[in-house]
Amino acid sequence: xxxxxxxxxxxxxxxxxxLHLTKAMQLVASGKIRRATEMLAASRSYSxxxxxxxxxxxxxxxxxxxxxxxxxxxGESGEKTLLIVIAGDRGLAGGYNANAFRLAxxxxxxxxxxxxxxxxxxxxxxxxxxxxxxxxxxPTEHFKPEDAKALAEGICERYQSGEIDKVxxxxxxxxxxxxxxxxxxxxxxxxxxxxxxxxxxxxxDQKKNQIENAxxxxxxxxxxxxxMLFEPSPEEVLKVAIPEYLSSMIYGAVRxxxxxEVAARRYAMDSATKNGIVMKDNLSLEYNRARxxxxxxxxxxxxxGAGEN
Amino acid sequence: MKEYRLRISxxxxxxxxxxxxxxxxxxxxxxxxxLAGHIPFVTVLxxxxxxxxxxxxxxxxxxxxxxxxxxxxxxxTVLSSEISxxx
Numbered sequence: 001x002x003x004x005x006x007x008x009x010x011x012x013x014x015x016x017x018x019l020h021l022t023k024a025m026q027l028v029a030s031g032k033i034r035r036a037t038e039m040l041a042a043s044r045s046y047s048x049x050x051x052x053x054x055x056x057x058x059x060x061x062x063x064x065x066x067x068x069x070x071x072x073x074x075g076e077s078g079e080k081t082l083l084i085v086i087a088g089d090r091g092l093a094g095g096y097n098a099n100a101f102r103l104a105x106x107x108x109x110x111x112x113x114x115x116x117x118x119x120x121x122x123x124x125x126x127x128x129x130x131x132x133x134x135x136x137x138x139p140t141e142h143f144k145p146e147d148a149k150a151l152a153e154g155i156c157e158r159y160q161s162g163e164i165d166k167v168x169x170x171x172x173x174x175x176x177x178x179x180x181x182x183x184x185x186x187x188x189x190x191x192x193x194x195x196x197x198x199x200x201x202x203x204x205d206q207k208k209n210q211i212e213n214a215x216x217x218x219x220x221x222x223x224x225x226x227x228m229l230f231e232p233s234p235e236e237v238l239k240v241a242i243p244e245y246l247s248s249m250i251y252g253a254v255r256x257x258x259x260x261e262v263a264a265r266r267y268a269m270d271s272a273t274k275n276g277i278v279m280k281d282n283l284s285l286e287y288n289r290a291r292x293x294x295x296x297x298x299x300x301x302x303x304x305g306a307g308e309n
Numbered sequence: 310m311k312e313y314r315l316r317i318s319x320x321x322x323x324x325x326x327x328x329x330x331x332x333x334x335x336x337x338x339x340x341x342x343x344l345a346g347h348i349p350f351v352t353v354l355x356x357x358x359x360x361x362x363x364x365x366x367x368x369x370x371x372x373x374x375x376x377x378x379x380x381x382x383x384x385x386t387v388l389s390s391e392i393s394x395x396x
Contacts, residue, residue, distance in 0.1 A: 042322030049318060049386050053351055053379055145320040145390045231352040232337055240353045241377060247390065251320045 008287040015280045022272040029266035036259040040174060043255040047248040054245045058190045062234040068242050071189035072165045082132060082164040083109040086171040086254055087119035088261040089139050094268035096261055099182040104170045115254060116140040143254045152247035159188055171253035172260035180260035187249055311345035312364050314384040319392050332361040332385055334378055343385055350380040354389060370395040
């Protein structure tokens with residue numbers, strides 16, 4: 001009986017220390033959510049403005065022949081797809097990393113740029129694709145606009161030289177504190193019709209975009225390419241706009257994913273804390289019962305012994 | 310002078326978002342000033358020290374890296390990943 005009591009006491013202590021951990025992680029994640037959503041809103045307004053310029057350019061007849069819009073002709077070896085996979089730097093965030101990886105596995109790719117420590121580890125550990133030479137394993141939390149710019153310039157160089165034909169990105173769309181969806185989007189060649197649905201949800205939950213907590217970016221739509229004057233020419237503007245567009249889309253996607261990661265972690269740790277409290281209560285009940293049983297048995301033995309004398 | 314909405318934006322957030330009466334930047338074809346009522350226009354920006362005038366006449370200076378200038382009927386947006394306000 002005393003061995004059972006000791007075992008229960010140890011388990012209660014173990015659950016208590018896990019509870020400290022989950023509570024601490026929940027608090028850290030809650031603290032980070034506000035800053036993450038602020039950064040997300042800022043990046044969304046910038047990428048929306050750049051996207052509106054690129055959308056107008058993509059409709060201009062002078063730019064129609066550009067490989068960024070018309071695409072490369074598929075070579076003998078087939079389409080060479082570059083996939084950017086954005087996942088978290090740490091685990092313990094519910095299905096956040098797994099959902100992004102599941103979506104990434106559906107793409108037939110030739111090289112991959114992982115962003116986030118988990119994403120890098122996945123490429124290094126298994127047969128999930130060849131690491132792109134321009135990749136250098138960026139963390140998501142401290143991902144800077146300069147990192148996105150360097151990546152965008154590298155991608156443009158490889159795209160122009162024909163080393164890649166298509167650029168896709170897997171990230172997680174932040175819908176609200178409780179909902180985040182893994183999404184797959186095409187960055188290059190530009191899809192004239194898809195620019196507005198760039199981040200339409202294609203994850204497990206096929207819900208339509210409902211941006212709740214993230215401050216909605218200003219609706220920024222250029223009326224028509226025909227009335228817009230491009231100086232010096234649409235082609236020259238496109239040359240500068242494409243790296244800017246790619247870098248803003250990558251940076252925006254990283255900020256979306258990071259906000260989703262902290263929100264998913266907060267939710268996961270909240271559930272873990274609740275489950276831990278229930279488990280601790282059950283164990284305490286069991287412990288008290290066992291202790292009371294031992295005391296009762298001891299009293300019975302003493303009374304029985306006294307009766308014999 | 311007539312006012313218009315000016316937004317100076319970077320990926321890390323807006324550096325300025327408010328009214329202005331004139332903006333001076335450097336494009337590929339040379340320096341240009343934007344007043345209210347400019348035709349819809351997009352140009353490539355070159356790195357330079359730029360400034361804009363507030364409705365009260367106060368001048369605000371900023372340094373701008375390469376980027377894009379987007380002029381629409383009622384608003385003007387400066388887009389660059391390297392912008393720092395001087396005052």
